[in-house]
Amino acid sequence: MKCRILLIVGFALIYSSTLYARTSGTYFGVGLARTTVNIDAMTFETLPYSYLFTGKPIFFRSSQDNGTTNSSWSLYGGYQFNRYFSVEALYQPLGEYTRSGSNKGLVDPNLVIKAGFSLSSSATISDIDRLSLQGYGLTALGSFPVTNYMYLLGKAGAFYWSGKLDRSTTFESSTSATKIVLSSESSSGYSPIFGIGLRIDVSRSLSVRGEWSRISGVGSGLSTGNSSADIASFSAQINF
Numbered sequence: 001m002k003c004r005i006l007l008i009v010g011f012a013l014i015y016s017s018t019l020y021a022r023t024s025g026t027y028f029g030v031g032l033a034r035t036t037v038n039i040d041a042m043t044f045e046t047l048p049y050s051y052l053f054t055g056k057p058i059f060f061r062s063s064q065d066n067g068t069t070n071s072s073w074s075l076y077g078g079y080q081f082n083r084y085f086s087v088e089a090l091y092q093p094l095g096e097y098t099r100s101g102s103n104k105g106l107v108d109p110n111l112v113i114k115a116g117f118s119l120s121s122s123a124t125i126s127d128i129d130r131l132s133l134q135g136y137g138l139t140a141l142g143s144f145p146v147t148n149y150m151y152l153l154g155k156a157g158a159f160y161w162s163g164k165l166d167r168s169t170t171f172e173s174s175t176s177a178t179k180i181v182l183s184s185e186s187s188s189g190y191s192p193i194f195g196i197g198l199r200i201d202v203s204r205s206l207s208v209r210g211e212w213s214r215i216s217g218v219g220s221g222l223s224t225g226n227s228s229a230d231i232a233s234f235s236a237q238i239n240f
Helices: 002-018 049-054 109-114
Strands: 025-037 069-080 085-104 124-145 150-172 177-201 206-218 227-239
Touching: 025 085, 025 206, 069 227, 085 150, 085 227, 124 177, 124 206, 150 206, 177 227
Parallel strands: none
Antiparallel strands: 025 069, 025 227, 069 085, 085 124, 124 150, 150 177, 177 206, 206 227
16 A cells, blocks of 8 residues: 555656656746946047036046946747757847036136036036947757756857947036037947856746846947946746
8 A cells, every 4th residue: 555655656746747847839038137237347439528628537437326237127039949959039128327427617618608608617517428228139048957847048149239329418507507418329239148047947838037148249339339238137938
């Protein structure tokens, strides 16, 4: 009797574990992401506008509200050919980032007047550079089973990014403030993307994933130069 019970339990455990062993099919996922772009490492190719009016050097700083890290989200979908290999497409907003700085005291107020502003020599001039990034990726995904329902993930592929950089300056005195949009430029390009992660199959139709990914060489063609984006994400995946 005990042997029969043990056999039944054993077969039940084996059968239940195979329920999670999904071998192929399409899937779709949505996740929350935390994206970090190394803005401080970017080299801006033009002088801040305030330098032209003050003759003073300016040190950009990452703004406290946006900084270099943004909360974002992601969408992905793909096809799993077998337990070990999938191909998937990804849409990933990379966030919006700002660098700012300011100078006080105008060297030559006449320059400001000639430019069409009526400001005192004690005015503050603030420069803001705002960068927004997003893109699409196509990757090959390798799955390495730890158990029938847990997999280590590794992916590599290409990411098509697009970016927009807006540069503006605000002239501000005790009585007025005037904002000027100096330039707005856009660029796009392809960059490599790779990452690692862990997937757990909760059931045959539902999985959860935790991942870290890096996109290298983002921003080429903009005045910011190249940078890299690091993405930490957690997602829920529906398997069809």
